[in-house]
Amino acid sequence: MLERYALIGLFAFAAVTFPIVPLILAFLFRPKKPTRLKQSTYECGIEIQNEAPEAESIWVQFRVQYYIYAILFVVFDIEVVFVYPWAVATNQMSAFWVIEMAIFMLILVGALAYAWRKNLLEWV
Amino acid sequence: MDIFSFIFNPFVGLYNLIRDGLTQLLLAAGVPADTTRLIVFFIMGLLVVTVVLILAPVMMMYITLLERKVVARMQDRVGPNRVGPLGLLQPIADMIKFMVKEDIVPEGVDRPVHLLAPIIAVVPVVMSFAIIQFGVGMGAVDLNLGLLFLLAMGSVATISVFMAGFGSHNKFALIGGMRAAAQIISYEIPQILAVAVPVLLAGSISLSQVIQAQSGAFGLGWFFWYIPVGPIAFFVYLLAATAEINRVPFDLPEAESELVAGYHTEYSGMKFGLFYLAEFLNTFLISAIGASIFFGGWQGPFVQQIPALGILYFFGKTILLIIVQLWFRGALPRIRVDQLMNFGWKRLVPITLALILFTAAFLWFYRGVLLFLKGYGG
16 A cells, blocks of 8 residues: 555656646746736736835735635535545444434534624625 | 466466566676566566556547547537548647747746646646556555545646646736636535545445455446436536536636636746646546546456456446546536535535435445344344
8 A cells, every 4th residue: 555655656746746846847947038018917008106105006906705615615525534434334334323414414504504694605 | 387377367467477587687686686676677667667657648648539529529510530531530630739939938937837827736646647547456556545645646736726826927817726726626626525425335435445346247336327316426526527627618727718728827938838738638548547446447348257358347447537528618608706605605506415415324334234134144
């Protein structure tokens, strides 16, 4: 079994070199003629306007509820750590096996229902 | 070695032939048995990695051509047909063009982040190819945690997309990257939970064992046919996976009409090419996983007698699923961002949670009935 993970390690090494090779090849072949206009940030053709002159202007304010999704994601992602070992243990099937998961899911549904009720799932 | 078994399973046969030959050669040269085993293991590993790494870009190139051809037909056009016969050399021309295009790095970008983002987009996809079973016994690595590994690799994409948006020093890229991150993490949950259904039915996380569990005459053992859970889990998986890789109709992060090109607005040349590569490799990957866990992978008629057929079955099913995704692109308009989040959290997540419980209860009930009948029969 350890040998297989050694192969995964080999794959990881190869996977890192895989995108670097075309980048190096392209570096050798491509033209390099930077001009100031070419290198300006993509916009509608004018310089970026600074609303707050001291701040760098590309930073937009993003809705704070965005982070609620991240927190909910963590709640459900950790669940997977429990669901997958449970799903594999089908040889120990019993009423307890089903009810255990039902209780666990109820807790999760509670979290989802709370977020739903509080209108946190609305992307405005 | 039996000549027929070689003809019926040429790739595995060739692999065994090279491995045995190498072992014999090294032993004959007087290398100790332990060292021989290590060297042979390393060389064969390199060989497999090389084959997969050559196969992956070729497949990606021809999926781009397939997409352009199929979508062109849906839109009553012909598609690329100038470069080579039937346009078959078009992907190679595209690749050369990516190579010789100037790489414009705008002022003010965060250079290391800007450079690393496309590399990180490609790495997890290529690593996922280690797990895929291309035919009977033709996976590079038969990991016992295969599906979990695939899901873990799939979630690394969020980081690359966010890095691209964050490092680009551009409002469009930033908003696109934020949206993409929210979308990918939202749809990862239904995807993971939908994959748990075949895992439940097979009782294993290993991809090869999930495929093995789907044997049966005329494809009746495919998990897709476990009505009602199979089809529902498959459609949830397909939708969530399509959203996960930002394809139409879920391509909001790069919504052209509002965000220019989303997180890769400021990318050009080969760096953009790498994002493109990752996107199409991902398309292949999710179709391959879908074909493996719901449609039996390499399972098909006569596959026990002639294992080489397994490769044809696997690629046939995978390409059909890819065409379904292209059909999405030809048929559906892009949905709105609030619709997207609502659909993910308020529909797909509750459905998949209920689905897992239902599957478990059904399995338990079914087993109880079987036990009861056995006891009743004597």
